Amino acid sequence: MIKDIKNSDTSDRSVIIICLVLLIGIFILDSLIPLGVAGGVPYVIVVLVSLWSHRPKLPVYIAIIASVLTLLGLYFSPSGGELWKVISNRLLALFVIWATAVLSLRWKAMYLEKEKALSQVKVLRGLLPICASCKNIRDDKGYWNQIESYIRDHSDADFSHGMCPDCVKKLYPDIDLNDGK
Secondary structure: OHHHHHHHHHHHHHHHHHHHHHHHHHHHHHHHOOOOOOOOOOHHHHHHHHOOOOOOOHHHHHHHHHHHHHHHHHHHOOOOOOHHHHHHHHHHHHHHHHHHHHHHHHHHHHHHHHHHHHHOOOOOOOOOOEOOOOOOEEOOOOOEEOHHHHHHHHOOOOOOOOOOHHHHHHHOOOOOOOOOO
């Protein structure tokens, strides 16, 4: 358990370092490209890389930093392009950054929910010796158990009992099941 936490912390640090290096690299590249080019769009890569972290809020922090750097790119990039195109491209970059962050976080939440659900599933496997008459199951120690007890003890399933119409007819021939209809 402690080893898993240490590995998780190490991998989280690695992801954060990779994200910071990418953020700096993209900002430098954005500062060298003339205005009018959607220089903020590559920040989407950093948002996606941040999903490797176990920290659930890291993609949001990265999206915030990427947004700030995208806006700072307006001031540090060489001039060029028409003003409406420059602003449109920066707004487009901000939209893409946040759309990626939101959709990625939603995907990650669904993935983690699915993993949690799958971790709670117990599956019976292999060959179960079952009596052809009474339907009891022989366990690993050679004891015979009711099928309900065996499944309850070896899975997360539970039972409620009732009777099928055929058994009701056989055991209680005087009861007419069609009376209530």
